[in-house]
Amino acid sequence: MVFLTTKIMQRTALFVTFGGLVTSLITTFIPFWKTMNSDLNEVENWFSGLWHTCLYTEEVGIQCKAYESVLGLPMDLQISRVLMSVSIGTGGLALLAAFPALEGVEMCLRQSGQKRVLLILSGVLSWVSGLTTLAPVSIVAYTTVVDFWDEGFPDVMPRWEYGEAMFSGWFGGLALVIGGTLFFVAVCMGDYDLRPPSMPNSPQLKRRTQHYLKTELL
Numbered sequence: 001m002v003f004l005t006t007k008i009m010q011r012t013a014l015f016v017t018f019g020g021l022v023t024s025l026i027t028t029f030i031p032f033w034k035t036m037n038s039d040l041n042e043v044e045n046w047f048s049g050l051w052h053t054c055l056y057t058e059e060v061g062i063q064c065k066a067y068e069s070v071l072g073l074p075m076d077l078q079i080s081r082v083l084m085s086v087s088i089g090t091g092g093l094a095l096l097a098a099f100p101a102l103e104g105v106e107m108c109l110r111q112s113g114q115k116r117v118l119l120i121l122s123g124v125l126s127w128v129s130g131l132t133t134l135a136p137v138s139i140v141a142y143t144t145v146v147d148f149w150d151e152g153f154p155d156v157m158p159r160w161e162y163g164e165a166m167f168s169g170w171f172g173g174l175a176l177v178i179g180g181t182l183f184f185v186a187v188c189m190g191d192y193d194l195r196p197p198s199m200p201n202s203p204q205l206k207r208r209t210q211h212y213l214k215t216e217l218l
Helices: 006-029 075-101 112-148 164-194 203-217
Strands: 034-037 044-048 052-057 061-066
Touching (some): 006 075, 006 112, 075 112, 075 164, 112 164
Antiparallel strands (some): 044 052, 052 061
């Protein structure tokens, strides 16, 4: 396509990666990873996140409390905290590495080879950021499903269910993976644009070349 240039692909990759990073950052800190409401007391809704739990009532509103002990948390939440922190860090590094490598940005680098290396690095970091977002969300989702269908709990006891942060985490992680893939596509497009022009290989040109050779021999 004429409009799909290397410059547009680089900026599209940067935009998608930035959107995925912002979504993952919001997912990390909002307390809506899991939600729970009881049929016995419908005016209370419980929400749980990586850093605190919240209780919502119609009279008071929402009240949040941080976890008292890190070691007292379930293993899935401890692992999710670490992985989401890694995701935010690698996503931020991917954006920092990609910006000076964009075509048309002459901030620090002027050689195309150095920009190519930075774009590849941005793609790898975006992939790592996306996978470290998808992994904790999927782990918490799995443990939530296992606990929900645990037959050892009484039927009257309320159980945790999926919260909105689960879906935003999947969306953010997928956007980061797509952004990293687009960086690699931009690198391939740049290599294609820098390739030397090939000579036409038409039958007419071959016949003309043979005719010139015969004329020189004569």
